[in-house]
Amino acid sequence: MDKTVKFSVGLTGGIGSGKSAVATRFAALGATIVDTDRIAHSMTVAGGPAMPALVAEFGPEFADASGAMDRARMRALVFSDATAKARLEAILHPMIRSAAEAAGAAATGPYVIYDVPLLVESGSWRSRVQRVLVVDCPEATQVARVMARNQMTASQVQAIMAAQAPRSARLAAADDIINNEGDLTALDPQIARLHHLYLAFSAGTITIPSQRL
Numbered sequence: 721m722d723k724t725v726k727f728s729v730g731l732t733g734g735i736g737s738g739k740s741a742v743a744t745r746f747a748a749l750g751a752t753i754v755d756t757d758r759i760a761h762s763m764t765v766a767g768g769p770a771m772p773a774l775v776a777e778f779g780p781e782f783a784d785a786s787g788a789m790d791r792a793r794m795r796a797l798v799f800s801d802a803t804a805k806a807r808l809e810a811i812l813h814p815m816i817r818s819a820a821e822a823a824g825a826a827a828t829g830p831y832v833i834y835d836v837p838l839l840v841e842s843g844s845w846r847s848r849v850q851r852v853l854v855v856d857c858p859e860a861t862q863v864a865r866v867m868a869r870n871q872m873t874a875s876q877v878q879a880i881m882a883a884q885a886p887r888s889a890r891l892a893a894a895d896d897i898i899n900n901e902g903d904l905t906a907l908d909p910q911i912a913r914l915h916h917l918y919l920a921f922s923a924g925t926i927t928i929p930s931q932r933l
């Protein structure tokens with residue numbers, strides 16, 4: 721591994737699994753977090769760098785009156801039409817990847833956590849991180865949490881889950897797993913243990929298993 725590149729972890733999990741809750745806690749311990757959902761949002765605000773290409777591809781009705789992406793309209797389209805989802809991703813993913821890499825290169829923490837919902841689905845992300853950390857909870861818990869957070873119906877949440885890798889595929893790709901079935905306080909000891917492991921990897925006092933290099 722290039723010594724100038726910081727040790728990096730790809731944090732992933734299905735919608736509503738608890739990635740943001742986990743990332744916030746790692747940040748409190750000093751890790752640098754690069755949140756690809758947040759980057760994606762910044763690309764699609766009014767005047768955002770992806771907006772000209774999105775309007776050209778999908779039409780002006782996919783921008784709201786301010787010029788930002790109409791997220792509800794785009795969500796309804798892409799989670800019922802796989803081709804439209806691929807067209808959206810073809811515009812956004814390269815932009816998200818390069819902004820995420822720039823943020824990672826500027827990291828001030830001892831290691832970097834890239835929060836990437838689609839890490840298992842995307843070969844290019846898997847090869848960019850040294851370690852894959854999966855946040856896991858039962859699918860019924862994901863549905864309940866997202867329904868409560870976003871005022872969505874169960875079938876709307878299930879349509880998004882159907883567009884993501886299955887739970888079994890994510891678990892098979894994991895180097896580390898955080899179980900988020902319980903309450904939020906159950907995260908803390910799991911995160912403390914992994915933080916010490918990642919500090920040791922980043923300091924070189926433990927060797928990273930070769931299959932991740």
Ligand SMILES: CC(C)(COP(=O)(O)OP(=O)(O)OC[C@H]1O[C@@H](n2cnc3c(N)ncnc32)[C@H](O)[C@@H]1O)[C@@H](O)C(=O)NCCC(=O)NCCS
Pocket residue numbers: 734735736756757760791792794795798805808809812816836837838880883884
């Ligand atoms: C589809 C969009 C318009 C829905 O917007 P919305 O505000 O409702 O959701 P938000 O962006 O906050 O994403 C919430 C969650 O949806 C899931 N999700 C988002 N995009 C995708 C996708 N392309 N495929 C599968 N799941 C997705 C993730 O679990 C994500 O954490 C938006 O997610 C989007 O622009 N997606 C394309 C960019 C992308 O792939 N982002 C994922 C991170 S790289």
Ligand SMILES: Nc1ncnc2c1ncn2[C@@H]1O[C@H](COP(=O)(O)OP(=O)(O)OP(=O)(O)O)[C@@H](O)[C@H]1O
Pocket residue numbers: 733734735736737738739740741742757837865866869900901902903904
């Ligand atoms: N252990 C928990 N107990 C109760 N609520 C939780 C727990 N973990 C997360 N939540 C809540 O569930 C919702 C989803 O969590 P969070 O936003 O962290 O998931 P996420 O994986 O980042 O979601 P997304 O894929 O949509 O970005 C939030 O409202 C959060 O507050």
